Amino acid sequence: MEKRRLGQSSLEVPPITFGCNVFGWTADEKTSFALLDAWLEAGFNFLDTADAYSRFHPGNQGGESETIIGNWMQARGNRDKVIIATKLGLEMGPGKKGLSRTYMQTAVEDSLRRLQTDHIDLYQSHRDDPETPIEETLSAYGELIKQGKVREIGASNFSADRLAEALKISREKGLPRYQSLQPHYSLVERGEFEGPLEDLCVSESIGVIGYFSLASGFLTGKYRSRDDLAGRTRGPRVEKYLNDYGFGVLKALDEVAHRYEAKPGQIALAWLIARPSVTAPIASATNLEQLAELVEAADIELDVDSIQKLDAASKPG
Numbered sequence: 001m002e003k004r005r006l007g008q009s010s011l012e013v014p015p016i017t018f019g020c021n022v023f024g025w026t027a028d029e030k031t032s033f034a035l036l037d038a039w040l041e042a043g044f045n046f047l048d049t050a051d052a053y054s055r056f057h058p059g060n061q062g063g064e065s066e067t068i069i070g071n072w073m074q075a076r077g078n079r080d081k082v083i084i085a086t087k088l089g090l091e092m093g094p095g096k097k098g099l100s101r102t103y104m105q106t107a108v109e110d111s112l113r114r115l116q117t118d119h120i121d122l123y124q125s126h127r128d129d130p131e132t133p134i135e136e137t138l139s140a141y142g143e144l145i146k147q148g149k150v151r152e153i154g155a156s157n158f159s160a161d162r163l164a165e166a167l168k169i170s171r172e173k174g175l176p177r178y179q180s181l182q183p184h185y186s187l188v189e190r191g192e193f194e195g196p197l198e199d200l201c202v203s204e205s206i207g208v209i210g211y212f213s214l215a216s217g218f219l220t221g222k223y224r225s226r227d228d229l230a231g232r233t234r235g236p237r238v239e240k241y242l243n244d245y246g247f248g249v250l251k252a253l254d255e256v257a258h259r260y261e262a263k264p265g266q267i268a269l270a271w272l273i274a275r276p277s278v279t280a281p282i283a284s285a286t287n288l289e290q291l292a293e294l295v296e297a298a299d300i301e302l303d304v305d306s307i308q309k310l311d312a313a314s315k316p317g
Contacts, residue, residue, distance in 0.1 A: 001043045004279050007179035007207035009152040013046040015273050015298045017209050019284035020047050024064025025054035026286045032068045035291055042295040048282050050087035050126055051111050062092045063114050070116035085122035086111050099129035101140040108149055124154040134166050138175040145176055154180035160196035167204055185210030187249050187268050188241055191316040198277045213272055213281040220265035252313035256306045266297035271310050274302050
């Protein structure tokens with residue numbers, strides 16, 4: 001399998017990242033173990049999680065996803081075969097959020113404990129923290145790297161200006177640099193990333209591992225009308241795509257998928273993988289059938305005509 005260097009980091013990753021936000025939410029531990037086993041057996045090993053997953057689910061406290069991954073690695077004895085990316089910064093309780101040095105020192109220990117490991121391969125700022133000086137955050141990351149607790153660092157949900165400022169401070173102060181960015185990016189969500197942010201990532205060799213790559217399942221084609229939303233966990237997130245624009249993207253996906261004897265979701269991922277700026281889009285699965293589709297998407301190489309068709313149908317605005 002083709003491996004891609006993540007930015008200028010030491011990490012070589014496969015072309016798709018498994019999004020572990022479903023663990024402890026729509027996938028229980030037994031199902032999560034089966035998904036992780038199948039993912040590794042298929043030759044993929046890049047996992048993205050966060051301390052806050054899945055605090056958003058009623059009854060959860062946060063840390064459920066990391067805990068499941070940690071239990072799996074402990075049970076399988078395979079920590080050295082897996083690349084773990086996790087994040088910090090979102091609220092985990094009263095006074096437990098942000099990117100201050102003090103909080104980062106606490107958050108990393110909590111994540112290491114849940115993951116049952118002594119290091120995190122990619123530690124990411126889940127969201128920009130305007131209340132903490134960038135230099136303080138990068139300096140704290142530097143300390144964690146020196147201690148061997150973190151290998152590389154990344155950013156998520158940063159604007160072009162703030163990411164550029166962080167890179168400038170890294171250069172001027174000799175501090176660790178963000179090697180990756182996690183933006184919201186898919187065929188139906190192009191406006192936020194494309195433009196100054198994408199240009200910056202290309203010019204600075206920042207690896208891109210965008211989230212919601214399948215637009216909460218809309219790009220798989222399983223939501224064709226409002227009736228399809230009934231009883232679906234992610235239904236409320238998909239409703240905004242049920243319009244002429246969204247249906248136009250699905251039509252183009254259907255046409256290209258037919259040409260490749262593939263499924264719409266696989267083509268949506270293949271389009272992302274083909275973007276010069278993208279390293280490994282993040283996608284999730286809650287059953288083995290969905291996971292098999294993700295695996296097969298990595299083998300699809302879209303031709304120029306197919307990419308142009310999808311570009312035209314999904315053009316922002």
